[in-house]
Amino acid sequence: MFAKILLFPTLCLMLGLLPSVSMAGNSRQQAVIAEVQLSPAQLKEDLQSLRTFIKDTHPDIAHSASVTELEQAFLQIEASLTQPMTANQFWHQAGKLNPLFNDAHWSVNLPQDQTDMQQLIKKTGGVFPLEVHIRPDGELTVLALAGGADTPWRGATIESINGVLAPLVGRQLLALRHGDTPLNRANLLAPSFQLYYASVFGSPAEFKLQLKQNDNISEVTLPASRAVAVIGKTSENFADNFSYGVLDNNSAYLKLGTFSWPDEQEIGVFTKEVFAKIQKSGAKTLVIDVRENRGGNDSVWIDHVLPYLADQPFRVGSHNRKKVIANRASATEPAGLVIESEFKTWYQPQLKNPLRFQGKVVVLTGRRTYSSAVQFCNVMQDFGFATLAGEGSYVRSRSTGGIQFFTLPHSKLDIIVPRFWAARPQGGFTGQLLTPDWLMPDDVTAPNTLIQAVLARSGVR
Numbered sequence: 001m002f003a004k005i006l007l008f009p010t011l012c013l014m015l016g017l018l019p020s021v022s023m024a025g026n027s028r029q030q031a032v033i034a035e036v037q038l039s040p041a042q043l044k045e046d047l048q049s050l051r052t053f054i055k056d057t058h059p060d061i062a063h064s065a066s067v068t069e070l071e072q073a074f075l076q077i078e079a080s081l082t083q084p085m086t087a088n089q090f091w092h093q094a095g096k097l098n099p100l101f102n103d104a105h106w107s108v109n110l111p112q113d114q115t116d117m118q119q120l121i122k123k124t125g126g127v128f129p130l131e132v133h134i135r136p137d138g139e140l141t142v143l144a145l146a147g148g149a150d151t152p153w154r155g156a157t158i159e160s161i162n163g164v165l166a167p168l169v170g171r172q173l174l175a176l177r178h179g180d181t182p183l184n185r186a187n188l189l190a191p192s193f194q195l196y197y198a199s200v201f202g203s204p205a206e207f208k209l210q211l212k213q214n215d216n217i218s219e220v221t222l223p224a225s226r227a228v229a230v231i232g233k234t235s236e237n238f239a240d241n242f243s244y245g246v247l248d249n250n251s252a253y254l255k256l257g258t259f260s261w262p263d264e265q266e267i268g269v270f271t272k273e274v275f276a277k278i279q280k281s282g283a284k285t286l287v288i289d290v291r292e293n294r295g296g297n298d299s300v301w302i303d304h305v306l307p308y309l310a311d312q313p314f315r316v317g318s319h320n321r322k323k324v325i326a327n328r329a330s331a332t333e334p335a336g337l338v339i340e341s342e343f344k345t346w347y348q349p350q351l352k353n354p355l356r357f358q359g360k361v362v363v364l365t366g367r368r369t370y371s372s373a374v375q376f377c378n379v380m381q382d383f384g385f386a387t388l389a390g391e392g393s394y395v396r397s398r399s400t401g402g403i404q405f406f407t408l409p410h411s412k413l414d415i416i417v418p419r420f421w422a423a424r425p426q427g428g429f430t431g432q433l434l435t436p437d438w439l440m441p442d443d444v445t446a447p448n449t450l451i452q453a454v455l456a457r458s459g460v461r
Contacts, residue, residue, distance in 0.1 A: 021210065034087035041091055041411040042163070043081040047074070050108065050415060052096065053406045057417040059323035059338050063400070064102040064180070065276065073097055079151035084148025087411040090198055092415060096177035103189060103418065104370055105400040106177035112165065115195060117228045124203035126224025127194040128344045133444045134190050136182035138170030142211065146194065147227030153220070156213035162204060174199060177385050179422045181364040181396040181433070187394065193234030220333045232368055234258050237428070238266065244274045251285040252278045252456055256305070259372045260296025268304045272278050275308045275355040284359040285458050287451060288386070291364050308356050310349040316375050317343045318427045322420035325404065343422075361386035363405055365434065366442050367394065374399050378424035381437065389454050391442040393433035397424045397459060 038046075052073060063066055065180075077093045085093075087110075094108045101107065109115070112238060121127055131148065133141040137296035139160040147149045158166040173196040179185030205428065206460070209220045234257070241257030254274055261267055288305075289308055300318055306314070321340045329335040350356065363375050363386045378397055400418035407414055438457060442450045 018228065019031040027117070035088060036388070037084035038090065038410050039084055040081050043085060044078060046082065046090070046408040046411050046413065047078055047090065047094065048406050049406075050413075053404075053415055054417055056142070057325055057404050057419050058106070058408075059321045059420055063321075063398075063421050064396070065100055068307045070097070070100050071374050073100055073159065085298040086417075087413065088114065090411045091413055092176070092200065095123075098176055099174070099180035099185060101178055102180055103181045103400055104184055104395065105416065105418040106417045108197060109414040109416065110195070112201070112414060113412070119197065120195070120198060120203075121226050121228070121331060124198060124224075125205060126226050127203060127228075128197045129207060129222040129225035129227075130158075130192060131229045132193055132210075133194065134174070134186045136174070136186045138167035138172075138174060140166045142168050142443065143231060145227070146225040146229050148230040149227075153211055153213065156211040159210040159212050159217065160441050163207050166210075169197070169201070176200070181393075183392065184394045186372075187290060188232075191368075193227060194229055194356045209385055227319070232294075234260065234294070238268070238270075242270050244270075244277065244285070246281060247287065247451065247455060249281075250283060251287065252281060252283040253287045253289065253290045253451065256301070256373075257290075257292050258296055259293060259298070259300040261300065264304065266302055267386050268302055271304045271308065272355065275357060277356055278357055285455070286357055287364060287454055288361060289364045289451075290367035290369050290376065291447070292368050293370075293373035293376075294368050297340060298372050298375055301372070301376045305376075306347065306385075307350045307353055309361060309380075309385050310347070310383070311351065311356075311358075311385070312383060312388070313344045313346045314379050314385075315346050315425055316379060317422040318425055319341060319343065320420050343425075359456060362458060363388050364436075364442075364454065365390040365436055366450075367391075367444070369434070370395055371399060371401065375422070375424075376436055382425040387438060388434075389438040389440055389450070389457075390436040391434045391450075392439060395434055397428055397434040398422065398430050426452055 073096060077096065080093055091108065091110050098107050129146050130142050131146055133142040133143055142151065142153045142156045142158060146156065160166055161169055172187055174185055176196065177185045177189045179188045205226060206221055206223050209222065211218050211220055239290060242257045245253045247253050303388050315342065319340060319342045323337060324333045324335055324337040326335045333339065363377060363380050365388050374397060376390055376396060381388050391437065398421055400421045402419040403416050404419055405414065405416055
């Protein structure tokens with residue numbers, strides 16, 4: 001058994017001051033992408049452009065980030081820009097800001113032409129061959145083969161990758177990932193593990209893995225995969241995102257995998273059919289699963305879910321703070337002005353809706369619930385429309401939004417910055433996390449276990 005790897009102090013971890021793991025000596029190593037070299041002057045101009053865009057866009061930096069730590073990080077990054085770098089190398093520096101933002105809506109990302117996984121595979125020959133779950137300490141657990149196919153190694157812990165301790169690899173990648181909390185960053189890194197691994201460690205033709213399963217350690221060699229991970233990705237297939245099922249004679253299940261869908265009316269037709277089936281079934285408990293829902297449009301759940309559940313007026317938040325940006329400025333609201341205001345729109349319940357469900361509702365929240373899905377959970381919890389159930393607190397209940405996009409002029413790194421934050425309906429301080437009413441374990445290798453546990457706790461089983 002390997003000795004436990006000690007974590008460095010928080011600031012060192014956030015700034016990426018971990019031992020830098022390199023696989024450059026591997027004869028199978030090949031560059032991810034042949035890039036042009038940018039001069040130190042160009043890199044510093046990009047860093048300043050990033051600073052300016054944040055200043056002009058974000059309404060309240062201290063809402064999630066330490067202004068002092070952020071400034072120290074900017075100065076350290078600027079001091080490191082003494083030699084020409086590729087855009088990828090520059091991201092390894094600028095990306096150290098991501099954990100400091102403490103916000104999954106605020107990030108510094110690789111250029112778009114480097115995030116196309118099919119192009120990456122074409123140029124490199126293949127990527128990391130497994131889909132994984134990552135813990136904040138860097139521990140990696142096997143979920144499937146890349147592309148989602150099952151594997152006998154499901155649930156195994158990865159001890160090492162090509163001779164490097166896997167937790168060290170995981171922590172080095174986490175030092176470049178954005179997210180509200182360490183748990184949120186880990187859960188958001190998992191779907192992008194192949195991309196981050198290739199960017200930092202390159203693309204070897206094969207991966208020598210040491211796997212631990214049931215206290216047994218095995219050596220496994222897998223070739224680089226030409227399949228892209230599907231974990232945490234929004235499928236283009238409606239049925240993968242929205243589904244209904246009968247759990248038993250007294251309970252039903254509704255999966256809402258996303259609130260971002262090109263045809264909202266399709267969702268409306270689906271939910272009307274679902275609640276008609278629920279009424280016909282006589283179910284007394286409804287389990288709504290948003291564990292993989294990373295958000296989208298509030299109108300999806302306001303217009304197509306709450307009409308069947310709300311029994312009192314509701315609003316999506318209590319108050320918000322926004323920065324007036326240039327393309328939204330007016331004579332009364334000039335660019336740069338920060339405005340705090342109250343949510344005054346209240347939505348009325350449809351008490352006469354013949355399909356309104358009046359039984360017990362439990363909302364499953366979890367690893368990748370975010371953005372509009374958090375707003376949905378806030379409303380369901382604050383107005384007593386449902387009980388929230390899940391493993392723990394991953395993200396803030398006071399979320400940011402109105403994200404703005406910017407491309408740095410030289411490196412073409414993609415920047416995302418929010419222009420407002422919105423407090424949950426009952427208010428709540430900045431650091432308040434979305435916390436389930438029922439704190440229950442959620443096994444990443446067996447997601448149906450939580451559903452069965454909820455039914456047992458609800459008294460249906």
